[in-house]
Amino acid sequence: MTFVPHSDRERQEMLRDIGVNSFEELLQGIPESLRLKKPLNLPEALSEFETVKIMGELAAKNHTTAEFANYMGAGAYDHFVPAVVGHLIDRSEFKTAYTPYQAEVSQGTLQGIYEFQSLICRLTGMDVANASMYDGGSATAEAVLLALSVTNRRKIVVSSLVHPHYVDCIRIYLGGEDIEVVKVRHDDGFIDANDLKAKIKNAACFVMQNPNFYGIIEPIDRVPQIVKEAGGLLIVAANPISLAHLKTPGEFGADVCVGEGQPLGNSLNFGGPYFGFFATKKAFVRQLPGRLTAMTKDKNGKRGFCLTLQTREQHIRRDKATSNICTNEALCALAGTIYMATLGKQGLKEVAQLCFNKAHYLKDQLCSIPGVKLAHDRPFFMEFALKLSQPTVKVFDRLIEKNIFAGVPTSRFVWEEDCLIVCATEKRTKSEIDFYRDSLREVMV
Amino acid sequence: MSIPEGLKYTREHEWVKIEGDVAIVGITEYAQGELGDIVFVELPPVGKVVKQLESFGTIEAVKAVSEMFSPLSGVVKETNTSLEKDSTVINKDPYGAGWIIKIAKFDLAEVNALLDAASYRKLLEE
Numbered sequence: 001m002t003f004v005p006h007s008d009r010e011r012q013e014m015l016r017d018i019g020v021n022s023f024e025e026l027l028q029g030i031p032e033s034l035r036l037k038k039p040l041n042l043p044e045a046l047s048e049f050e051t052v053k054i055m056g057e058l059a060a061k062n063h064t065t066a067e068f069a070n071y072m073g074a075g076a077y078d079h080f081v082p083a084v085v086g087h088l089i090d091r092s093e094f095k096t097a098y099t100p101y102q103a104e105v106s107q108g109t110l111q112g113i114y115e116f117q118s119l120i121c122r123l124t125g126m127d128v129a130n131a132s133m134y135d136g137g138s139a140t141a142e143a144v145l146l147a148l149s150v151t152n153r154r155k156i157v158v159s160s161l162v163h164p165h166y167v168d169c170i171r172i173y174l175g176g177e178d179i180e181v182v183k184v185r186h187d188d189g190f191i192d193a194n195d196l197k198a199k200i201k202n203a204a205c206f207v208m209q210n211p212n213f214y215g216i217i218e219p220i221d222r223v224p225q226i227v228k229e230a231g232g233l234l235i236v237a238a239n240p241i242s243l244a245h246l247k248t249p250g251e252f253g254a255d256v257c258v259g260e261g262q263p264l265g266n267s268l269n270f271g272g273p274y275f276g277f278f279a280t281k282k283a284f285v286r287q288l289p290g291r292l293t294a295m296t297k298d299k300n301g302k303r304g305f306c307l308t309l310q311t312r313e314q315h316i317r318r319d320k321a322t323s324n325i326c327t328n329e330a331l332c333a334l335a336g337t338i339y340m341a342t343l344g345k346q347g348l349k350e351v352a353q354l355c356f357n358k359a360h361y362l363k364d365q366l367c368s369i370p371g372v373k374l375a376h377d378r379p380f381f382m383e384f385a386l387k388l389s390q391p392t393v394k395v396f397d398r399l400i401e402k403n404i405f406a407g408v409p410t411s412r413f414v415w416e417e418d419c420l421i422v423c424a425t426e427k428r429t430k431s432e433i434d435f436y437r438d439s440l441r442e443v444m445v
Numbered sequence: 446m447s448i449p450e451g452l453k454y455t456r457e458h459e460w461v462k463i464e465g466d467v468a469i470v471g472i473t474e475y476a477q478g479e480l481g482d483i484v485f486v487e488l489p490p491v492g493k494v495v496k497q498l499e500s501f502g503t504i505e506a507v508k509a510v511s512e513m514f515s516p517l518s519g520v521v522k523e524t525n526t527s528l529e530k531d532s533t534v535i536n537k538d539p540y541g542a543g544w545i546i547k548i549a550k551f552d553l554a555e556v557n558a559l560l561d562a563a564s565y566r567k568l569l570e571e
Contacts, residue, residue, distance in 0.1 A: 286485065311485075311510040320503070320510075 065268060067403060069432045071362070073383045073423025074213070074408040075136065075163050076271065077263040079241070079351065080427050085265045085338045094334055103307045110305035113293040113330065116337040123243045123340070123348075124257040125250020126279035131291040132333035133325060136260025137169035139276030140207060140237050142289045142323055143256040144170050146280070147205035147233040148179065149287050149322070155180040157203045157232070159191050161212035164413040166237060170207070189214055189376025189385075193222040200230040205255075209237040210246070214376060214421065215359075215383030217246065224253035240264050240277065240336075242381045244345075245352035256280045265339025266332050275329035275336060286312060289323030354426035355382035358433065362424045365437040371444045375419045383423035385410070388444070392420040395443055402439040446569065447474045449540055453516060453556055454565035455498065460540065461516035461548075461559065468517050468548040472504065475569055477539045480506040483532045486545065488524040495519060495548065497555050502545070504535075516559055519551035 011023070020026045027035075046054070070078045088094075093108060103110060113131045120129035133139040144156055156174075158167060160183045171181065182199050184206070185192045191208060200206060206227045210218045227234045233255035241263045243249075249257035262274040280288060286309065294308035314321040343351065359382040366372050371389030388395055392409040399406040407422035424433065452460045458476035462469045477483065485505040495501045495515040502513045524546050528534065535543035560568065 286487070310508070311505045316508065317510050320512075 063400065063403075063405075065405070068405050069403065069428065069436065070405045071407045071422050071424060071428070071436065072405045073215070073425075074421045075165065075260060076268055076274070077239075077241070077382075077423065077425055078268060078427060079263050079425050081265050081267055081335075081339065082342055084342055085335050088338050089331055089335050094331060104304070107305055109330065110293050110307070112334050112337060113291070113328075114295060114305050115341070116333050117293060119337060119340045120277045120279050123240060123248070124238065124254075124277075124279040125248030126254070126257050127250075127282040128285050128288065128292075129277060129279035130288050130328070131293060132261065132328040132330065133258070133276030133278050133290060134329060135262075135272070135274045135276045136237060136258065137163070137166045137276075138173075138325070139258035139260075139278045140166045140235065141169045141173035142278060142325065143235045143258045143280075144205060144207065145173065145323065146256060146284060146287045146289065147235060150233065150284060151204040151231065153202055153204040153232075154178065155182065155203045157182045157184055157196065157199050157206045159184050159186070159206070159208040159212065160416075161186050161189070161191065161214060161216070161218075162207055162209045162237060163213050164415060166207075166209070186212075189216045189378040191218055191223060193226060196223065197226050200226060200232055203230065203232045205233040205235050207235045207237070210249070211239060211242055211381040211383070214378075214385040214419075215380040215423070216376060216378040217242075217381055220247070220252045228253065239381070241348070241352050241355060244348035245356060245381070250279075255284065261329075261333065261336045264336035266335050273329060273332055275332035277333075277336075285309065287322050288312060290325045290328055351426050352382075355424065358424040358426065358428050359383060361430070362422065362428070362433050362436070365433055366422065366440060369437065369441045369444055372440065375417065382425065383421055385419040385421050387417075388420060390444065392418055395420065395440070398443045399436075399439055402435075404436055404439060406436070406440070446566075447540070448562045448566050448569075450562045452540070453559035453561065454568075455514055455516050455559060456568060457498070457512075457514040459514055459516050461556075463553075463556065466549060467522060468519065468551050469544050470516055470546050470548060471539055471544045472513065472535065473565070474539045476511075477536050477543075480504065480509055480511060482507055483535045486528045486532050486535070488526070488528070489521050489546065491521050491524060493521045495521060497558070504532075504545075513545065515546075515548065517548055517551040517555050519548040521546050522549040523547040 015026065018026065065078050117129040133142060156179060158181060184199055185195045196206065208218060212218055224234055234253060235256045236249040236254040238249055238257055238259045240259055240261060257279045259277055260274060261277045266274060291307060292309050293305055296304055296306050298304045310316055312322045314326050340348065363384050366386065367374060373387050375385040375387045393411055396406050396409050407420040410417065410419045410421060452462050454460050454473065458473045460471055460473050483504060483506050487503040489501045495518060497518045498514050500512040501515045504511050504513055525544050
């Protein structure tokens, strides 16, 4: 990160512009009794040189995906990000998380958002997408709020194979309200459609994830019909890379499609910032949370971009707004836009195909080891859950010694069974995968 | 400013017209003028129970949105679904084709709590 400190002269100029003589005078409004009269209890300041050295030493203690072969997924994915993404989002004009005030002055920003919305619609097969959300979890929770508002019901049904962090997000968003949250069982890794049928009555929505938390591709043959017949909305949290390969939620009848946008051109970044995407049917556009950009014509008939349907939003609708989200993750979403535009339809399909192929090769290799088997033998996309004959955390720690992030142990969550969720992106090579197999075989002996 | 005689008004700028056992509800010419071009009306479902002076829906202009308050308690018997296609009819004809809902099973005693044309005009002049 670059940093240029202010000079004393600049400080003086700023004080003069404000109309005060000194910093002390600026603080006059704060009563004496509230002021700290002694220095802060902090170590002495370091020079820039010393600071850089200490920070560098601290950072070197981390194991990172730069030197480890990473098989962790379960919500955040280690895809390759082409250099063009970083280069373009580094332009200073884009560097704000906010949709600008006087938004229409910033035509470039709005056009970027418009392209993003259009690409998300194409990817999900839905009619309309917003300018982005904070992340996959908050997008899923906002989809639940939309369903409650549209149906005027007080109950929601959630698949037990939705990411546990997403379910936490939903519960937090519903915290102040008296809404019943009902879980639907799974049948060996698939949504139990009979259990869904028994519980869906009077529910505002059914929330499912596809591929689900175990990476399994859900059979969507019965679910949409069951939800529709009960008058609820079908909310699908999807992995955006998988959408290049699988039937889109729009095609199989989802009412809202949300998801974590990080796999699209955003690095892992130690868990954030990420962005969420949110797409729905045109019929629900007035219940859409967040900002929405539209294309229009100016008074001379030239193409332009504007924010639209703002009466849903807090600055106009106040407490009746559809959502509390007043901004979006514009820069992260822009990275996603550039990634999608760079790869194109064919490129995204190839990424999806590579992930699929490598994950299946990985599964075959790992499951050839005694004491290693699939938790649920179902079709999967780019990750799968393993049952190990030894505690997964122990196996995970042993493989750290081999510079392998072996996967995500489910014991990190409140979860029903002890599994290792293993993922392969296009970045994993055959020799890396074979090394993982050999290393795991040693550990399992 | 058109404020027809024979209608009753709320302080929130809705009008109601009693026709036998049905009460027709809309917003006043003043209200549509204040809102500007109306782009959307969120109608309640038929059969919804409404209470006097409680919100029964929202009305949306380009840069503003406003609640609509029911002049009477009762049950929504019919809604003006033509507004879903063209809500600017409220701007053009607020007391006629721009009606919004019809209420049944209301209590005539509640009508007394509403303003007549003269009182409503006085309210606007204040």
